Amino acid sequence: MAATLKDVALAAGVSIKTVSNVINDYEHIRPDTKQRVMDAISDLGYSPNLSARSLRSGRTGVIGLAVPELSLSYFAELADSTIKAAERRGLKVLIEQTGGDRSRELEILSGPRLQMTDGLLFSPLGMSNEDAEYLNVNFPLVLLGERIFGGPTDHVTMSNVESAQAATAHLLSRGRRRIAVIGAHEGEVIGSAGLRLRGYRQALEEAGVPFDPRLLGYTTLWHRSNGATSMREMLASGVEFDAVFGLNDTLALGAMRVMQEAGRRIPEDVAVIGFDDLDEGRYSLPTLSTIDPGRDEIADTAVRVLQERISGSAGDVPPREFEARFQVIERESSAPSP
Amino acid sequence: MAATLKDVALAAGVSIKTVSNVINDYEHIRPDTKQRVMDAISDLGYSPNLSARSLRSGRTGVIGLAVPELSLSYFAELADSTIKAAERRGLKVLIEQTGGDRSRELEILSGPRLQMTDGLLFSPLGMSNEDAEYLNVNFPLVLLGERIFGGPTDHVTMSNVESAQAATAHLLSRGRRRIAVIGAHEGEVIGSAGLRLRGYRQALEEAGVPFDPRLLGYTTLWHRSNGATSMREMLASGVEFDAVFGLNDTLALGAMRVMQEAGRRIPEDVAVIGFDDLDEGRYSLPTLSTIDPGRDEIADTAVRVLQERISGSAGDVPPREFEARFQVIERESSAPSP
């Protein structure tokens, strides 16, 4: 069916290698030969067979992206940014969903599941720092996210501690002193929850505001429903608070919804800030203040670094850590109260 | 680096074809031979080179999914469902973003951009029915969405007319008679907007409620901001309404936000229903009634049908149309008023 180099060569009256040379911009070809080949190519509608090409070259031009779930907005937007970044570099992206499941994550690292790709961008959720050894794989791998630090691979992440500190400082600057946190994870030190909580505590300390453990709302997952449930518990506990730091936007939105049902006014009674800068927060009622974690920069860096590792141009450079720049986005949910 | 059949064959003391036979579950192999080969495979950590395999077989085991943008929640959730459906059938998914741009969509259909895939699931946005001829491509193609009907390929879609009719009927059943629509497209007949509008009008007609063109809010895109803008215009126009049908959830959410700012109570003053059943509507204030368009069924059908076309098991069956089952989801935004 599809035309091959052989067909083109026959039509143009040259050898297949010459056709190949034309396609690959080899320099020493007579203009008229080149023209004849080009004509034959467009006549026959030839396009190279990428399987054959990758068999020969060992490269597929495809990278894998393993994320928990695309239905989580953060990862959908990350995938969007990643695909665009990959396209700018001539790469395609194959997406794998792990469901945030540790065993599935390990399987992806070990198994030949992600054949057909030159390398992997990996955003684990179920794995933790003790699993770092599993990242010692024999294919190019770039780690994303906050689950594992100091592993054996390049790592691209957002500035969790600093940006959470800035988010908290923002609420403090509004005169709030009793800042609840929604989305904490019991005993976590690293991981998004652990790091952001650390930033929270640093900001409190800097401002001389005492830390009150009763202000921590724990959740397992970071969906809207978890934010809602956690806020319900906090309200039931009777602890007082005048601000909420949702460790991500969906948590904050879920919590906001429950507070409003309970008659708390935002931002008058409670100022709220989230984290992630999801599009959604731009149209919630009230609009949600948040942290822009620099998703495009993360995606772009990750793809660039992975490509360096694939091409070998990074050489033997030891594992590197990259932190994207963040920004505090002020919206209605934390507007100054008169 | 990576072990090949040859290495395994050498280690097991058999021919490479025997190793290949073991891998492909050929039946006439002595148990002990099989065992030796299996041992060698795991010793060497062999895994088949998929490029070579696809060169030989002409199949890659990868399908393409072309959608406008993953940052639009609907497509993120569609991609999620599609990847899961593909995985159940042993396929991987390569995602291409068109940005909803017609020329980019045509390019994907014509060019060899999506090499390395066995077929394509294509959800156009910029193309329209007149472009149907471009769907005459020489690779397996399954069309998704509402932009083109009666084209030369299999087509999987949601029941737009019927479900929009049901959504409208739902609002009518709540005693509402002045039902505004947000997201109409000027002069569109097919396309999500056109079809859903048709369902709307059918429901009105059936109920004997006159159609008032002033109740149509036009937008170009279907983002939150468009819903918000359109609602602002409608409020400014002074036209009266007691219900809103957002042609998708994000439009409805944007519109709700503006109405609430303007002091309209939902659902007391205005009942609202959206379309898509995004997770988001479950946690908005109030929670958003909507249409569940059967996304999982759409994805599953699309992947199944594409696989039939790829394998040729569908034979010469002419293009088929599939409509997924929908469901009206009642939430607070259209709760009965006392």
Place this chain on the structure above:
DNA sequence: AGGTGATTCTACAACGTTGTAGTATGGGCG
């Protein structure tokens, strides 16, 4: 004139896999 090197092209092998065609052994049956 002869040598040198650039230019233009070709033949062949190889990437790792699987289909086809075949060889060798053994068992069952007349």
Place this chain on the structure above:
DNA sequence: CGCCCATACTACAACGTTGTAGAATCACCT
């Protein structure tokens, strides 16, 4: 015993591409 067929395996070619090595032609210099 001789035949046939099932079993268990192997050798080779082919999928379509590109790297390597080299052949043929030409321009230019000594």
